[in-house]
Amino acid sequence: MLTQDYVHGYHSRENQRLQDQAGTLVELLHADTIYSAGSLVLEAGCGIGAQTVTLAQRSPKARFISIDVSAESLAQAKERTRRAGASNVEFHQADIFALPHDDESFDHVFVCFVLEHLSRPAEALVRLRRVLRTGGTITVIEGDHRSAYFHPESSAAEAAIRCLVELQERAGGNALIGRQIYPLLKAAGFDNVQVTPRFVYVDASRPELVDGFTRKTFTAMVANVREAAIAQNLLSKDEFDAGLKGLERTTQPDGVFCYTFFKGIAIKGGAT
Amino acid sequence: MLTQDYVHGYHSRENQRLQDQAGTLVELLHADTIYSAGSLVLEAGCGIGAQTVTLAQRSPKARFISIDVSAESLAQAKERTRRAGASNVEFHQADIFALPHDDESFDHVFVCFVLEHLSRPAEALVRLRRVLRTGGTITVIEGDHRSAYFHPESSAAEAAIRCLVELQERAGGNALIGRQIYPLLKAAGFDNVQVTPRFVYVDASRPELVDGFTRKTFTAMVANVREAAIAQNLLSKDEFDAGLKGLERTTQPDGVFCYTFFKGIAIKGGAT
Numbered sequence: 001m002l003t004q005d006y007v008h009g010y011h012s013r014e015n016q017r018l019q020d021q022a023g024t025l026v027e028l029l030h031a032d033t034i035y036s037a038g039s040l041v042l043e044a045g046c047g048i049g050a051q052t053v054t055l056a057q058r059s060p061k062a063r064f065i066s067i068d069v070s071a072e073s074l075a076q077a078k079e080r081t082r083r084a085g086a087s088n089v090e091f092h093q094a095d096i097f098a099l100p101h102d103d104e105s106f107d108h109v110f111v112c113f114v115l116e117h118l119s120r121p122a123e124a125l126v127r128l129r130r131v132l133r134t135g136g137t138i139t140v141i142e143g144d145h146r147s148a149y150f151h152p153e154s155s156a157a158e159a160a161i162r163c164l165v166e167l168q169e170r171a172g173g174n175a176l177i178g179r180q181i182y183p184l185l186k187a188a189g190f191d192n193v194q195v196t197p198r199f200v201y202v203d204a205s206r207p208e209l210v211d212g213f214t215r216k217t218f219t220a221m222v223a224n225v226r227e228a229a230i231a232q233n234l235l236s237k238d239e240f241d242a243g244l245k246g247l248e249r250t251t252q253p254d255g256v257f258c259y260t261f262f263k264g265i266a267i268k269g270g271a272t
Numbered sequence: 273m274l275t276q277d278y279v280h281g282y283h284s285r286e287n288q289r290l291q292d293q294a295g296t297l298v299e300l301l302h303a304d305t306i307y308s309a310g311s312l313v314l315e316a317g318c319g320i321g322a323q324t325v326t327l328a329q330r331s332p333k334a335r336f337i338s339i340d341v342s343a344e345s346l347a348q349a350k351e352r353t354r355r356a357g358a359s360n361v362e363f364h365q366a367d368i369f370a371l372p373h374d375d376e377s378f379d380h381v382f383v384c385f386v387l388e389h390l391s392r393p394a395e396a397l398v399r400l401r402r403v404l405r406t407g408g409t410i411t412v413i414e415g416d417h418r419s420a421y422f423h424p425e426s427s428a429a430e431a432a433i434r435c436l437v438e439l440q441e442r443a444g445g446n447a448l449i450g451r452q453i454y455p456l457l458k459a460a461g462f463d464n465v466q467v468t469p470r471f472v473y474v475d476a477s478r479p480e481l482v483d484g485f486t487r488k489t490f491t492a493m494v495a496n497v498r499e500a501a502i503a504q505n506l507l508s509k510d511e512f513d514a515g516l517k518g519l520e521r522t523t524q525p526d527g528v529f530c531y532t533f534f535k536g537i538a539i540k541g542g543a544t
Contacts, residue, residue, distance in 0.1 A: 147530070149418045151451045179423045182475040183526040197471045197530065203454040205465060254455035258419070258469065258532070 025213070026054050028198045029112070029141055029261060037061035039107040043089075044096050044128055045069075045114030049077025055110060056086035065106075067094040096124045104133040112141040115184070119172035125188035132268045138190060140264045141198075144178030147260035148218065150250040157250075160222050160243025163229035170232075181264035190266035202250075202257040214257040219247040297485070298326050300470045301384075301413055301533060309333035311379040315361075316368050316400055317341075317386030321349025327382060328358035337378075339366040368396045376405040384413040387456070391444035397460035404540045410462060412536045413470075416450030419532035420490065422522040429522075432494050432515025435501035442504075453536035462538035474522075474529040486529040491519040 033055070035041050039062045046052050046066035056064055068074050071093050078091045094100055096118070109128050115121040125138070132138060145165050150157070168175040177184075185193045202209040223244055230237050250257045305327070307313050311334045318324050318338035328336055340346050343365050350363045366372055368390070381400050387393040397410070404410060417437050422429070440447040449456075457465045474481040495516055502509050522529045 144421075146421045147419075149416070149451060151455065153448070176425070179421060179528045179530060182477070182528055183423065186476075186526070193477060195473065195475060195477075197473045199469045199471050199532070201467065201469045203467060204458075205454070205467075254458070256451045256454055258451060260471065260530070260532075 025198075025200065025217070025261070028200065029263065030054050030058060032263075033058065033110070033139055035059035035062035035108055039063070040065070040105070041108045041110055042067070042101070042106040042128070042131060043110045043112075044124075045111060045117075046074070046077050046091070047113070048073045049080045051110075051112045052077055052081055052089060053084040053086055056081065056089045057084065060086075060088060062088065064089040065092060066090070067092050067096075067099075069093065069095050097127055099127055099131050101131045103130055105131050107133055107136045109136070109138040111138070113143070115140065115181075116142050116168065116175055116177045117171070117173040121174070121177060121180075122184055122187050125184055125190070129188055129190065129268055134268055134270055136268050138185070138264075138266050138268070140181050140185065140266075141261060142178040142181060143175070143259070143261050145175040147178065147258070149258050150247070151254075151256040152246075152249060154243070154246025154249065156239060156242035157246030158243075159235060160229070160240055160247070163234045163240070163243075164222055164225050166234055167225050167228055167232070178260065178262035181262050185264050185266045189268075191269035193264060193266040195262055195264040198261040198263055200257075200259045200261070202259075204253045204255070210251050210255075210257075213259070214247070214251050214255075218257070218259060219244065222247060297470075297472070297489070297533070300472065301535065302326050302330060304535075305330065305382070305411055307331035307334035307380055311335070312337070312377070313380045313382055314339070314373070314378040314400070314403060315382045315384075316396075317383060317389075318346070318349050318363070319385070320345045321352045323382075323384045324349055324353055324361060325356040325358055328353065328361045329356065332358075332360060334360065334380075336361040337364060337373075338362070339364050339368075339371075341365065341367050369399055371399055371403050373403045375402055377403050379405055379408045381408070381410040383410070385415070387412065387453075388414050388440065388447055388449045389443070389445040393446070393449060393452075394456055394459050397456055397462070401460055401462065401540055406540055406542055408540050410457070410536075410538050410540070412453050412457065412538075413533060414450040414453060415447070415531070415533050417447040419450065419530070421530050422519070423526075423528040424518075424521060426515070426518025426521065428511065428514035429518030430515075431507060432501070432512055432519070435506045435512070435515075436494055436497050438506055439497050439500055439504070450532065450534035453534050457536050457538045461540075463541035465536060465538040467534055467536040470533040470535055472529075472531045472533070476525045476527070482523050482527075482529075485531070486523050486527075487520070490529070490531060491516065494519060 041062055041064045043064055043066040046068050052066050066089055074091050081089050109132050118124050165175040182195045200213055202214050226240050229235050313334055313336045315336055315338040318340050324338050338361055346363050353361050381404050390396050437447040454467045472485055474486050498512055501507050
């Protein structure tokens with residue numbers, strides 16, 4: 001995470017959300033990410049370590065170096081990883097745009113929910129490519145808030161979601177970056193770019209997702225920018241709350257909620 | 273298809289589009305639909321038979337009765353099925369809302385791209401449920417035009433897509449019905465409703481989808497309502513053409529196009 005303007009905030013409520021999100025989505029997002037024994041992996045922008053424990057536990061014989069610009073986030077990531085008993089992770093405070101590592105020093109790079117917060121995501125990928133060895137892989141996971149739609153429809157809910165997109169843009173990020181992973185990785189010089197959508201489909205037959213995703217991940221994320229959206233006059237209090245109500249409505253037995261993450265995997269080929 | 277107001281029109285250009293669509297998407301939509309030997313399947317609203325040949329060939333030992341309200345469409349479906357050498361299909365002109373069949377006379381019911389054109393889709397499902405035997409399955413496939421988003425973004429393209437949605441609504445249909453398959457099937461009394469999204473993700477690494485889906489299926493479908501949209505003053509000629517240009521732009525090497533179909537499978541349980 002690059003700045004204190006991190007749109008989701010650095011509060012403990014947000015931390016709870018990141019934790020819930022990681023728990024619910026872990027299979028969907030991470031099941032196909034397993035690093036071989038002895039490989040050295042850079043997790044760039046680990047934040048509070050919401051993905052770190054999963055990464056480390058799924059590849060127990062790989063070694064991870066997880067970096068973030070925020071010392072406070074790193075401290076939490078460290079504590080969380082220690083509690084989970086994962087001993088194959090080192091944490092370092094570092095900026096993606098000023099990586100202290102040598103060229104080609106990692107076998108793999110992993111970046112999850114980070115590019116969306118950067119004003120220069122393409123450049124970030126170029127910087128990450130430098131420290132990746134030739135033949136190594138980069139994995140990028142991002143959401144795209146335009147992929148959120150639901151039943152019943154609610155223009156109030158859509159307006160509240162647009163606040164999140166707008167605030168993230170004002171903070172220099174892009175909440176619609178998921179669909180751009182392919183062109184971003186190509187532009188940064190990666191080869192064999194393969195992007196797959198990870199669709200979160202939620203209806204009443206999947207109560208764990210109704211609660212874990214619709215309510216505790218997505219709606220919680222929107223609720224989290226309520227004060228900022230009202231303070232910046234994007235919506236009135238009543239309008240924003242109507243939006244939250246519209247989202248909550250989709251958790252009823254006849255409700256449906258859709259969201260899509262995008263995961264890209266690419267290789268650093270021989271050419272520079 | 274219920275009326276002459278069928279939004280996509282009954283022209284040969286549209287028929288070509290339906291054929292292209294079926295060819296490109298056949299695996300994604302139909303790979304998991306196979307009916308056992310001897311079973312009798314009702315294909316309700318077969319149109320020009322775009323799905324009929326696929327259905328019949330994937331389940332060569334099942335028997336199909338394919339119905340449509342349009343005699344003209346049926347004639348084409350029949351000819352197409354004959355040319356493909358599929359001999360396990362009978363065609364009958366019939367209205368989903370006035371099915372001439374006995375109660376519980378089919379082992380399975382299949383409905384693809386039909387509910388989107390009906391003003392009373394829930395009632396259609398109740399009518400179809402009547403002719404399905406207890407324990408039999410219904411399969412419903414629909415798109416949802418809200419699921420279309422792309423890179424680069426284009427407000428002109430979004431406006432053109434909204435024309436399609438609006439025209440379909442004026443004709444009594446709903447181009448956003450895909451997400452509603454779960455509540456619709458539940459409300460019609462079906463059990464074990466399972467809906468899965470079928471995401472069409474298109475980037476330059478998948479040239480057959482760039483051409484077969486983005487260009488020849490989706491953009492062609494939007495282009496198909498150009499005259500109607502302009503005639504009904506939804507957009508000016510220039511605005512609509514800018515929208516088509518915006519869609520075409522997504523077929524460039526850095527472009528990405530996303531669309532999602534929804535497939536629901538449910539059972540007619542013991543209770544009425």
